[in-house]
Amino acid sequence: MSLVKDSSYYIQLENTFGASNYEPLPVVLDKGERIYLYDVEGKRYFDFLSAYSAVNQGHCHPKLIQTLIEQSRKLTLTSRAFYNSQLGEYEEYITKLLGYQRILPMNTGVEAAETAVKLCRKWGYKVKGIPENQAKIVFASGNFWGRSIGAISASTDPLSKREFGPFVPGFEIIPFNDLEALKKSLQDKSVAGFMVEPIQGEAGVIVPSEGYLAECKRLCSKANVLLILDEVQTGLGRTGKLLAGDHESVKPDILVLGKALSGGILPVSAVLSSSEIMLTIRPGEHGSTYGGNPLACAVAKSALQVLVEEKMTENSNEMGEIFRKRMNLLKSKYEDIEDVRGKGLLNAIQFKEKNEKSVAKDVCKKLLNLGVLAKTTHDHTIRFAPPLVIRIEEMNEACDIIDQAVKFCLD
Structure with a gap:
């Protein structure tokens, strides 16, 4: 007689043998299809996180699974010591689609962002003429591009940095959505680049003022500084444009992509740029066994x-x-909802702070019970980011459930 393995069994396994660097909601997922996830007991959920925007194309898209199966039967890995029959065609397709000359393929988002920083520094020394070891990269406060030493060196989140120092030098932090601070920073001739998210995802889906990105581009170009857009989370349709920079017709000098680049199938990331910038890095100076x-x-x-x-x-x-129309209607009914914001299908509801109680976390727990998966970003904000294949009737059904959860927690 076989023992039934329920959620508690799998949760106990992770808690016993895994590291404690995550605090997941108590649901054990077993299957995904389009906008839906199913737990080990068979309960269906709307996925309103999309693996932090990695599953834009929907869970287990049939064409992607077919490609995965066919290619995995043929060839999976060669390293970059040799050419392979897939890389060049992929490079041609993505560069032509997005309007760039060159791509450097990597695996994870943080690897791509680290690559962008290295590339920018190399350009700073070889092209701009910054004295060796003096190049600076500017970042916006509230940024998030991973958990590596480089990424947390640029972070303003105390929890990310505590007891992990010393940190990487040559990084400067300025306020997000502050053009005057950027102008002042760019006066330093040692600045090689400014890396920024078009919308800050982990900070709480923070949308900058209209025209901010366009002016960032103008100021950087004027100062001979590279604009790096981190579109790991905002890119590939998430915000209602192919790239979030397209909302203001901004083409960065360096573009960073990841997450949805594989449709949630494999870790795939990329850095795209011009030949002038990309070819400053030569053989032996950067690489990845699995990249490409x-x-x-x-x-x-x-x-x-x-x-x-x-x-x-x-x-x-x-x-x-x-x-957003549905959520703003909800906001009009509850004064405890402080803000509704976002673009495309990257959105957030922010609740007012109440006596150290996190209404947002309570709402997420109720949503879990009602069949919608969403997660807080910080204590008072819930990010909502379903797969881009969601249909109108599914959106309305999910919004009805969100209404119900908020009503339960606030009434």
């Missing part, structure tokens, strides 16, 4: 193709408008 592997390249190309062919970006824009 044939399996990842085949899946990433397919992920981009379905994004375009199935008009997911356009759907993101339309469904985002519906979501």
Whole structure:
């Protein structure tokens, strides 16, 4: 007689044998399809996190799974010691799609961001002429691009940095959405680049003032400084444009992508730029065993193709408008809702702080019970980011559940 393995069994395994660097909601997921996730007991949930915007194309998209299976039967990894039959075609497709000359393929978002920082520094020394070891990269407060030593060196989150020092030198932090601070920073001739998220995801879906990115680009160009847009979370249709920078027609000097680049199938990331910038890095100066592997390249190309062919970006824009309209209607009923914000299908509800109690966490727990998966970002904000394939009837049903959860927690 076989023993039934329920959620508590799997949770206990993770708590016993895993590190304690995450605090997940108490649900054990076993299956995904489009916008839905299923736990080990078979309960269905709306996925309103999308693995932090990595599953834009929906869970287990049939075309991506087909590509994965076909390529995995043929060739998965060669290293970059040799050419492979998938990398070049992927590189051609993505550079032409996004309007860049070159791509440097990596695996995770933080690897791509680290690569962008290295590339920017190299350009600073070889092209701009900054004295050796004096190049600076400017970041905005509230930024998040991972948990590596480089990433936390640029962070303003005390929890990310506590007892992990010493940190990487040559990083400067200025306030987000503050053009005067950027102007002042760019007066330093040692500044090689400014890296910024078009919308700050982990900070709470913070949308800058209209025109901010365009002016950042103008100021950086004037100062001979590279603008790096970190679009790991905002890119590939998430905000209702193919790239979030497109809202202001901003093309950065260096573009960083990840997450949805593989449709949630594999870790795939990329740095895109011009030949002038990209070719400052020569053989032996940067690399990755898995970066550009044939399996990842085949899946990433397919992920981009379905994004375009199935008009997911356009759907993101339309469904985002519906979501914010519904949430603003909810906000009008409850004074404890401080803000509703976002673009496309990257949105957030922020609750007012109340006696150290996190209403946002209570709402997430109720949502879990009612069949919607969402997670707080900081204590008082819930991020809502479903897959871009969500349909209008599904959006309305999910919004009804969110209404119900908020009503339960605030009435």
